[in-house]
Structures are given as C-alpha cells and as structure tokens.
Amino acid sequence: MENSIENDRIINDLLPQKFGKAGKIWVGFLVAVCLVGMYAYYRQLRYGLIVTSMRDYVSWGIYISNFVFFVAISLVGSLITAIFRLAGVKWGSPLTRIAEIIAVAAIIFASLIIIVDMGSPERFYNLFLYGRIQSPIIWDVIVITTYFFISILLLYYPLLPDIKILLRFREHSGERLYKFYNYIGSFWKGTPEQFRLSEKAINILCISIIPVAFTIHTVTSWLFATTYRPGWDSTNFGAYFIAGAFLVGAGSVVVAMYVFRKAYHLEKYITEDHFEKMGRVTVLLALLYLYFNVNEFLTPFFKMKKSEEGYLNGLFSGDFSVVFWFAILVGIILPVIILLFRQGRKPLPMFIVGIMVVVGAWFKRYLIVTPTLLHPFLPMHDVPASYRHYFPSWEEWAITLGSLAGTMLIITILARIFPIIPIEETLEEQHEIIAHHETV
Amino acid sequence: MKQFNKIIIAGLSILLVFTSFNGFSQAAEKGDLSIAINYFILNNKVPYLMVKTTAKINGKFTNLSDIKLKLYLDKDSAGTFIGDVITNEKGEACANIPLSVKKEWASAVKHTFLATFAGNNKFDANKADLTVSRAKLLIDAGSDKTVTATVYELKDTTWTPVKGVELILAVKRLASDITINETPTFTTDSTGKASGDFKRDSIPGDVNGNITLVAKISDNDQYGNLRIEKTVPWGAKFVAVSDFNKRSLFATRGKAPIWLMFIATSIIIAVWSILIMLVINIFKIRKIGKEAL
Numbered sequence: 001m002e003n004s005i006e007n008d009r010i011i012n013d014l015l016p017q018k019f020g021k022a023g024k025i026w027v028g029f030l031v032a033v034c035l036v037g038m039y040a041y042y043r044q045l046r047y048g049l050i051v052t053s054m055r056d057y058v059s060w061g062i063y064i065s066n067f068v069f070f071v072a073i074s075l076v077g078s079l080i081t082a083i084f085r086l087a088g089v090k091w092g093s094p095l096t097r098i099a100e101i102i103a104v105a106a107i108i109f110a111s112l113i114i115i116v117d118m119g120s121p122e123r124f125y126n127l128f129l130y131g132r133i134q135s136p137i138i139w140d141v142i143v144i145t146t147y148f149f150i151s152i153l154l155l156y157y158p159l160l161p162d163i164k165i166l167l168r169f170r171e172h173s174g175e176r177l178y179k180f181y182n183y184i185g186s187f188w189k190g191t192p193e194q195f196r197l198s199e200k201a202i203n204i205l206c207i208s209i210i211p212v213a214f215t216i217h218t219v220t221s222w223l224f225a226t227t228y229r230p231g232w233d234s235t236n237f238g239a240y241f242i243a244g245a246f247l248v249g250a251g252s253v254v255v256a257m258y259v260f261r262k263a264y265h266l267e268k269y270i271t272e273d274h275f276e277k278m279g280r281v282t283v284l285l286a287l288l289y290l291y292f293n294v295n296e297f298l299t300p301f302f303k304m305k306k307s308e309e310g311y312l313n314g315l316f317s318g319d320f321s322v323v324f325w326f327a328i329l330v331g332i333i334l335p336v337i338i339l340l341f342r343q344g345r346k347p348l349p350m351f352i353v354g355i356m357v358v359v360g361a362w363f364k365r366y367l368i369v370t371p372t373l374l375h376p377f378l379p380m381h382d383v384p385a386s387y388r389h390y391f392p393s394w395e396e397w398a399i400t401l402g403s404l405a406g407t408m409l410i411i412t413i414l415a416r417i418f419p420i421i422p423i424e425e426t427l428e429e430q431h432e433i434i435a436h437h438e439t440v
Numbered sequence: 441m442k443q444f445n446k447i448i449i450a451g452l453s454i455l456l457v458f459t460s461f462n463g464f465s466q467a468a469e470k471g472d473l474s475i476a477i478n479y480f481i482l483n484n485k486v487p488y489l490m491v492k493t494t495a496k497i498n499g500k501f502t503n504l505s506d507i508k509l510k511l512y513l514d515k516d517s518a519g520t521f522i523g524d525v526i527t528n529e530k531g532e533a534c535a536n537i538p539l540s541v542k543k544e545w546a547s548a549v550k551h552t553f554l555a556t557f558a559g560n561n562k563f564d565a566n567k568a569d570l571t572v573s574r575a576k577l578l579i580d581a582g583s584d585k586t587v588t589a590t591v592y593e594l595k596d597t598t599w600t601p602v603k604g605v606e607l608i609l610a611v612k613r614l615a616s617d618i619t620i621n622e623t624p625t626f627t628t629d630s631t632g633k634a635s636g637d638f639k640r641d642s643i644p645g646d647v648n649g650n651i652t653l654v655a656k657i658s659d660n661d662q663y664g665n666l667r668i669e670k671t672v673p674w675g676a677k678f679v680a681v682s683d684f685n686k687r688s689l690f691a692t693r694g695k696a697p698i699w700l701m702f703i704a705t706s707i708i709i710a711v712w713s714i715l716i717m718l719v720i721n722i723f724k725i726r727k728i729g730k731e732a733l
Contacts, residue, residue, distance in 0.1 A: 153715070
C-alpha cells in the first residue's frame with residue numbers, strides 16, 4: 001500500500017506538465033526569435049548569400065561555427081546515456097532523457113544549419129545523388145544522418161515503458177497527447193519478452209552510438225584538418241574536437257538540469273548530489289579540453305612559422321584576442337577553478353559554470369572557423385576591403401539565434417510531451433532501494 | 441604716418457595674394473627621361489630594337505609607361521624611319537627593322553639607331569643612339585655532343601670570323617636558359633669559334649627527346665644581342681604520366697579508390713544493418729504487445 005502511494009507520488013511528480021505563465025512566455029519568446037530567423041532566411045533565399053558578410057575568403061562564417069557547435073552538443077547523448085550506462089554509472093539515469101533530448105534537438109539543427117549555409121539549398125539532394133565518397137563533407141552527411149537515427153532510437157526505446165504509464169493518465173495529458181502516446185507506444189504491455197528485446201536494443205544502441213559519436217565529431221574536425229590552412233593543418237584536431245564536444249555537452253546538460261529542476265520542482269530527483277557528480281565530470285572534461293588546447297596552440301606558438309604568424313598573433317594579441325581569451329578563460333579555465341571547490345559544485349554555481357562553458361564553447365567554434373580563413377597562405381592582393389574582414393550581417397545573426405532558439409524550442413516541446421526524467425527507471429530504482437533496505 | 445602705414449599694409453596684402461597665385465610662379469621643373477636602346481637578332485633573321493625609358497622619381501629609377509618614341513636608322517629623316525613605339529608598363533617597347541629601310545640596312549656594315557622623345561608635360565625632350573656592327577652567329581652540334589658557336593662580322597662585303605667575343609652556350613628551358621656544362625661563358629678563338637661539351641644528358645626534352653641548344657651574345661658593345669637556336673635529340677624523352685581518370689582521393693566520384701569504397705561501404709552497411717535490425721525489433725515488440733492483448 002505504502003509502495004503504491006510512493007509510486008503514485010513519483011509518477012505524479014514526473015508526468016509532463018502543462019506550460020505555466022513563464023513557460024508560455026518562454027515558448028512565445030523562442031517562437032518569435034525563430035520567426036525573425038525565418039524572415040532573415042527568406043531574405044537570404046530571395047537575395048542570395050550576398051546578404052551575409054561571407055565573401056571569397058571567409059566563405060565559412062557563423063553558420064559553420066554554429067554547425068560545429070551543434071554537432072559538439074549532440075555528443076552529450078552518447079556521453080550521458082551510453083558511456084555512463086556501459087560503465088555502470090547508476091546516478092546518471094535521471095539525466096539520460098535530458099541528454100538524449102538535447103542530442104536530438106542539436107543534431108536536427110546541425111543538419112538544418114548546414115543547408116542554410118548553402119547558396120542553392122534546392123540542390124541539396126545532389127549531395128546524396130552525386131556525392132564523392134572521397135570528400136569528408138560526404139562522410140559528414142552520412143555520419144550525421146546515422147547519428148540522427150541512432151539518437152532518435154535511443155530516445156524512443158527507453159520511452160516505451162513511460163508511454164504505458166502516460167496512457168494511464170489520459171485526463172492529465174489531454175486528448176491530443178493521449179492519441180499521440182497511443183500511436184507511438186500503445187503496443188507496450190511491459191511483458192518480460194518486450195523488456196528483454198528493449199533492453200537488448202538499448203544495449204546495442206549504447207555500444208553503437210559511441211563509435212558513431214566519435215566519428216561524427218572526428219569527421220567534422222576533418223572538414224577543417226584535411227584542408228591545408230594555418231590553424232587547421234593539425235593532427236590533433238579529431239581528439240581536440242571530441243574533448244571540446246564532451247565539455248560543451250556536459251555544460252549544456254548541467255544548464256538543462258538546473259532549469260528543469262527549478263521549473264518542474266524536481267529537487268527530489270535531480271539532487272545536489274547529481275550536480276556534485278556532474279561537476280566532477282565537467283571539471284575532468286574541462287581539464288582534458290584545456291590539455292588539448294595547450295597542445296593545439298603552444299607548439300605552433302613556439303615555432304611561430306611565418307605562414308601562421310598572422311593567424312596566431314590575431315588570436316593571441318590581435319583582432320580576435322578578446323574573443324580568444326574569453327573562450328579560454330571563461331569557457332575552460334574559470335570553470336575548472338570554480339568546479340575544483342565543493343561549493344562550486346552546488347546547483348547555482350554549476351548553472352553559471354554551465355552557461356560559461358556553453359557560451360565559451362560557441363565562441364571557440366567561431367575562432368576555429370573564421371580567423372583561419374582571414375589568413376590564407378597566399379597573401380590577399382587587390383581585393384575589396386570587405387573581403388579582408390568578417391563580421392556577421394544581421395541576417396546571419398538572426399538565422400543563428402533563430403537556430404539556437406529552435407533547438408531550445410525542440411527541447412522545451414519534448415520536455416512538455418515526454419517525462420524529462422524516466423518514470424519507469426525511477427520507479428525501479430525506488431523498488432531496488434526499498435528492497436535493499438528490507439534486506440538490510 | 442598713418443596714411444603711410446595703410447599703404448604699406450595694403451601693399452603687403454596684395455603681395456601676399458599674388459604670392460599665393462601660382463600663375464606668377466615658374467612652371468614646375470620637368471624630369472629627365474633617359475632612353476636605352478638595345479639591338480637584338482634571333483637566328484640571323486630580322487633584327488629588332490627594344491627601347492626602354494626610365495626616370496629618377498623620388499630618388500628611385502622608375503620605368504615609364506606610355507612614352508611615345510620615334511625610331512630611326514642612321515639619321516633622323518623620313519626615309520630612314522623605323523617606326524613609332526609606345527612603352528608598356530615595364531617602360532619597354534619593341535620594333536622590327538622594317539623592309540622600308542632594307543636598302544639603307546644593306547648599304548653599310550655598321551649602323552646607328554636613333555630614338556627620339558618629343559617631350560611632354562612631365563619630361564623634357566630627349567634622344568638616344570646606339571651603334572652596332574652587323575654580325576652573325578652560327579651554331580653547330582657535333583656527334584660527340586660538342587656544341588660549337590661561330591661569330592662573324594661583316595667587313596666590307598665579307599663575313600669574317602671574330603676573335604675574343606664572349607658568348608654563352610646553353611639549353612633553352614621554359615623560363616630561362618641553362619648552360620651546357622659548368623662553364624658560364626666561352627670566348628671565341630681566332631677562327632671565331634667557341635666550343636663546349638654538352639653535359640646535361642639527363643635533361644628532359646620533348647616526347648622525342650628533342651632539346652633546343654642556344655648560343656647567345658648578350659649586351660655586347662659592338663654587336664648588341666645575338667641569339668641562335670638549334671634542335672638536337674640529346675634530351676631524355678618525356679613520358680607523360682597522367683593521374684587523370686585514375687582512381688584517387690582527388691578523382692571524380694566514379695573513380696574513388698577501391699579501398700576507400702570498400703571501407704566506407706562496409707561501415708555504412710554494418711551500422712545501418714544494426715539500425716534496420718533495431719527498427720525491426722520495434723515491430724517485434726509491437727507484435728508481442730498485440731498478442732498479449
């Protein structure tokens with residue numbers, strides 16, 4: 001009886017909740033930003049890429065930086081869900097749904113933003129029809145598509161037992177959502193055979209998502225590293241990108257944990273202990289990323305090759321130095337210092353650190369793309385002044401912010417439709433704890 | 441006194457106004473334009489002239505473009521007019537010795553070329569001249585891969601060998617010439633000949649191994665610039681190696697390397713087989729669920 005009451009309380013706590021006033025304002029704000037972005041994209045389609053500030057030299061601007069950022073964030077799905085699960089990290093289970101939702105949202109917009117960067121998006125299908133398998137761009141197209149499907153499956157399989165629970169609360173969810181739940185998961189009866197097949201599938205997904213996740217970001221890094229340019233001509237790039245991706249992924253989960261915990265009053269499920277442990281994970285990842293950054297910049301700085309001098313000086317003390325040192329200090333070093341202290345791993349400081357990591361990471365991607373393109377090996381001669389500098393146009397900013405808002409909108413909508421913390425897993429854990437206490 | 445002061449001030453004011461009016465100042469001094477004439481003859485055929493105009497501007501010698509010059513043979517008259525030329529961006533202009541002066545050309549063993557500049561708003565008029573003796577250069581390639589050049593000068597009506605002329609024996613390459621051996625220059629003997637051994641055996645030639653031997657006299661005060669060429673099959677045969685249309689990382693999509701296609705396809709098939717299997721698994725779960733009803 002007591003067990004049943006406890007179960008009902010957990011289910012009640014974790015059922016998706018309708019948007020309150022703040023939620024509606026939040027959704028309205030995101031929709032508005034998306035609409036401005038769509039208008040800017042309409043202008044880009046109408047007038048062409050000339051509305052951007054991209055020219056002959058900087059042909060990859062803020063869109064590609066944003067693309068790399070989205071790909072990086074999407075890796076969190078493999079970190080929290082797959083690596084934690086395979087490593088037997090139990091405390092991470094309440095965070096798996098958040099991580100998967102972030103991964104799905106980010107990979108959707110990674111795919112979209114790359115199309116936005118195209119001058120003729122109506123020819124996108126040619127990539128599939130006539131793509132050269134020798135090109136890292138095609139590898140990226142293949143691997144992003146694969147990762148998208150794996151992420152969807154990894155979100156869907158663990159949802160099935162929760163959908164059975166959601167279907168019991170028809171009045172709570174409303175008719176339209178009930179129909180949707182019914183459509184996607186009414187067949188789940190929770191039979192041992194169904195559980196066996198589902199567990200097997202989740203295990204296979206967890207194993208297969210790790211190499212695919214590593215591939216997706218390694219291939220993204222190869223888009224740069226296979227091009228002979230200052231700053232990109234590096235053998236360190238694959239590992240450097242993956243380390244950075246895990247860090248920004250962890251940072252984004254921390255931010256989402258804090259926001260959902262506050263918004264849905266999930267303090268009992270996302271505890272301070274979760275923040276403490278995510279803090280330790282984040283500091284480890286930040287130190288790892290710092291190590292790769294030292295590798296990436298110290299050796300070229302030491303050599304200071306003539307051809308890379310302009311690029312490196314631009315980063316360390318030139319036009320990009322403010323952004324560079326912001327990304328290094330605010331995005332990596334300060335989080336390490338804060339998270340090394342126990343007080344720094346409390347929810348609010350962790351939330352602030354998460355934002356610092358994510359914002360720093362976004363600017364870090366910008367620094368990977370743009371300064372290199374402004375410092376080609378062959379010096380620029382007789383080119384218009386606009387070719388020598390790059391600052392995104394309002395259309396680029398609007399589309400970029402629109403895509404970021406779109407990602408958050410998808411996360412918000414998925415959190416409205418599905419339980420942000422897996423209900424069935426929480427119930428099981430609860431039973432295990434009770435069984436453990438009874439045994440003791 | 442006051443009246444006097446007023447007159448002084450008025451006078452000084454007028455003077456000041458006039459000093460600022462450049463109509464009273466002298467015209468700006470024009471620069472000195474210098475003209476250099478060079479005489480060339482290739483393969484003992486039609487000779488030509490190349491003139492170059494320079495001037496010292498801001499302490500640096502600068503090539504002058506768009507300078508119009510008149511060229512004459514021996515004397516400044518309509519009958520010996522070679523042609524009008526306008527210098528290019530390098531300050532250079534060329535003109536062949538035309539048929540119209542053939543008679544004058546044949547009438548003497550030594551000629552003086554004249555170049556005149558009429559002057560413009562930047563440079564004063566100027567002229568230059570160059571005197572050359574008529575000479576010819578021959579080249580011969582021996583079976584033992586010896587290259588011999590012979591220099592002759594026209595004296596009266598006879599071509600006479602010339603001793604002591606410095607020349608270069610070389611092989612013609614794309615951008616420049618490379619000497620036939622380590623010796624940079626050769627000097628003609630009393631028979632007018634200069635010989636050198638060809639030591640560039642491995643030098644690439646055309647598809648038949650043909651290379652072009654060159655004998656040239658450069659900037660000679662008496663004869664100007666003479667050059668003669670001869671084709672010999674002494675080079676290495678050029679065998680074209682083309683990667684075009686072969687399987688490579690940089691080829692077209694239909695020519696991807698087999699190993700890459702194998703690896704990529706294997707990975708894609710392996711991963712997508714798993715994904716398809718997992719989708720089928722959903723249908724299995726669905727079927728079990730329906731049966732459990």
